[in-house]
Amino acid sequence: MTALSHDLGTARRPVALSHRLREGTRPEHEQAETSGFVEHLMSGQLDVAAYADLAAQQWAVYRALEDASAAIRSDAQGATLVFDELTRTPEIEKDLTFLVGANWAERITVHPATERYVARLHEVGGSLPAYAAHAYTRYLGDLSGGQIVKRMLERHYGLSQDGLAFYTFTEIPKSKPFKDVYRGRLDALELSPDELDATVAEAQHAFRLNSAMFADLGAVHC
Ligand code: HEM
Structure with a gap:
């Protein structure tokens, strides 16, 4: 507590990790959201094959992320971040079966x-810290912007439930309360100041990895 905050009777409270993640990745989020591939896909200028290619990339990413989820579950703190209802790999496999064969x-x-x-x-x-960063970046994104992406895919490419299982969280009927619980779990992690910094830095890196993935997709489809 600083002398000033002591005088004012207010302890300086550390900023919650969920808040730091949101603020710390704002520019990277904007960059990912406005990448050529995402904008073309969202405005109906691409085709189902482009979406299928995105699903293929997501399959590779979620397989690795969810291998990490299975491993981190054996850690008491890690287990608090793993939710079966978020698991996406089997859903992407259903989508790829429909979209590709x-x-x-x-x-x-x-x-x-x-x-x-x-x-x-x-x-x-x-x-x-790294697991928290990567899981935050993908799952909270899927529950947020992912739902907008789903509506655009329905609107522009004639897709409905078949092909969009990835964006459909059957066991999470309302994303807002779920996201609040998830942020609470992030905020309850007992991490050192260095680990907290590393979590935000890794989330920024995770966003950049997504942007690079969109750049590859853009080179093929845009
Ligand atoms: C079409 C592209 C995208 C759109 C339209 C979009 C839109 C949004 C919106 C509206 C929110 C706020 C939701 C809320 O307040 O609850 C959000 C949050 C979020 N998005 Fe995106 N997004 C897009 C792409 C992405 C991508 C590519 C990623 C990362 C891979 C991502 C990760 C996130 C995360 C982690 C949050 C949660 C922020 C927080 O509350 O901490 N988004 N997105």
């Missing part, structure tokens, strides 16, 4: 930026 695994291409994203998840996903 039963033999999707032989037909998809994982692009170089996606390979780098997956490598990063394998490299750091076992550490709690």
